[in-house]
Amino acid sequence: MTTSEKLSQYVLPTYGRFPIEPSHARGTELWDTDGKRYLDFCNGIAVCSLGHAHPRMLKAIKEQSEKLMHCSNLYQITGQADLAELITEQCVKIPGKMFFSNSGAEANDGMIKLARKYGHERPNEKGESRFEILTFNQSFHGRTIGAMSATGQKKIQQGFAPLLSGFTHLPYNDEHALENAIGDRTVAIMLEPIQGEGGINSATSNFLCTIEKLCEEHDLLLLIDEVQCGFGRTGHLMGWRAFHDSLKPDAISWAKGMGGGFPIGGFWVTDKQTNGKPLSSVLGPGSHGSTYGGNPLACAVSLAVLSEIIEQNLKENVVAREKQIRREIKSWNHPAVKELRGVGLLLGIGLNENEINTPKDVTASIHLCNILAGKGLLIPPAGPSVIRLLPPLNVSEAEVSEALELIRSGLDEAISA
Template identity: 40%
Template sequence: MQYSQSDANKLMYVTNRPELVFTEGHGMWLTDHNGKRYLDYLQGWAVNTLGHAPQCIADALAAQSKKLINPSPAFYNEPSIELAKLLTANSVFDRVFFANSGGEANEGAIKLARKWGKKNPAADGSARFEIITFKHSFHGRTLATMSASGKDGWDTMFAPQVPGFPKAVLNDLESVKALIGEHTVAVMLEPVQGEGGVIPASKEFMQGLRSLTKEKNLLLIVDEVQSGMGRTGQLFAYQHSGIEPDIMTLAKGIGGGVPLAALLAREEIACFEAGEQGGTYNGNPLMTAVGVAVIKELLKPGFMESVRERGQYLRQRSLEISEKYGFEGERGEGLLRALQLGRDIGPQIVEAARNLEPVGLLLNSPRPNLLRFMPALNVTKEEIDQMFSMLEEVLAKIGK
């Protein structure tokens, strides 16, 4: 089937898109409506944990769709219970609320923290509601999660913002201490700031933050929408620091490509009452059956070790190309990494890479001076080598 730009214009404009339509994908590869193939290092922005169209997801969808799709969240269903058991058994959390997107999960975390702040009020008896977040952070596109985010320009885009989100500086504990007041209830951060440019929180900072929040009776919320589900080489990124947060959010990788998210909390924090949280599609068996299939793959012997090995190889190859072209190194964890270009050529590289012939390369530049790599967790060394070979071809084309 052929598509025209007028056909595409039936979709509401929200971003600039190239004039191509993807019709098929397998593993690390996508194919467009003209039959051109692309090596995909976006993977839906770290969504496709196991690549495009993995067999385990296809099987889970086919089997569950024949049994039960959505009985309503007013009733229990088997896949949601099984997925909740797997998540809690492999983390420090006791309770799970399933949602459909990272923004929705983070909105739920904000609501849960504020509810806990009512039950654990300030000295004068008033509710605690302020959540300290961080500059350059990204927590979603609802009004509250945009207000929680530290993304430039978001404070005026849909003003007025939701109040109660003072911004600290990542890896600067003193900046957090300075913002704590009588109405502070929590600190919320991404263990690796993805949209901010793949900036990891240091182990020392995470441990210091956990000690500080315990001392001040504050909740520690980790937004693992992008860093969770094996992306950093551990099942959850907080595990690199050896800490125990109070609340965690997941999305993207948990569904391996389908809309699924989760809000997890320790037992004593899970204080929602009937009617305070919900959603028509939340925890539906079709999506949670996929989540079960995904996490079972991640928990197989040797899988996480292979992610760490591939992450180290991606780091090595990034450092090699950085030295060769005079870039500024790389940073990240596991298979969430950034090549620091040192100059604002990222968008130019992205466009030239996509337009390579006969095979294109899909890259991402969340900041103009870097490239972000988010391959499938089962990417091969050969596919990493191929990406860098194609990247060098792009650099030669643009004369960098």
């Protein structure tokens, strides 16, 4: 049986998969089992921040796995303490505390639990506990029942009712809708500073200012999902700083680029005094947990990845490569390109669907991804009409030029086919 046949036979068909079988990869390059080379601008969907097989990651994996791969959170885990310190002191730069998970959905579930617990401890004027979380249309927060319920996309939720109650989905960047939706059971606002899966939609600075004001006025927690946009991808260590530098979230979730390809996620909670005690004390002993979360190996790898991003100042490369991409794509004035969305290296090319000869049964974005894979460039779609560029944060100027050449010829092919 081929791998594709075996996957069909033995793995649940939850993913639509491209017909490419990756074999090995180095940096931004990836080879399939037929020996064909690709530039990998998919990167596990914004995961491999340092590209593939980065020497610092490999060293951390080797050294830590030989020393101590796993031990329970019942003990003092050195790397976990070091990673939490680095994230708090050098990335968030606001006093607070971490909880470590294995994925983004789990991290978001943890933030949802934090909000629920806070809403119990800090009821409304009638003495009723508050539990409602306002989230946004087109958001994506993950696939667990909690994170999926927070997600503002019908197609993700379809068929799984009853969902976890207590989420209201509102139009993104709509300040009035948000203000009007706050009720006496509302406890938090949860959002991605840039919606990744939802098509690369950036929050406006005004929207974030309004959120900040409303959180203050109504005693709401501000929960930021940085699973896709965190740790350098926007050209800032924290994604929201690309739009509203002084924003002070109450909690932040991460995964993806945090481990550079090794599974780890987590959320941070502010030490700010709320209800007469630090918010970071709301989830106390026994209130939350994860067997694998924050294990020594995952923490050692994440520590290596984040240290490399900080020490090599990869944010600067992200900003330079974004400029290069914007300049080049603008100069094409290509009929198939409607707009360039996003920030840093979380970019989406919005396609003019009318200009593209899309075959039946696929979207314009999938069609483009197929054409580009044929030419040797891996990129993921974001919705039906956006293709995403998510190269590693250390991608070179030459690699970006090569990818842009391929994209231009792929767009030409898509309109002429």
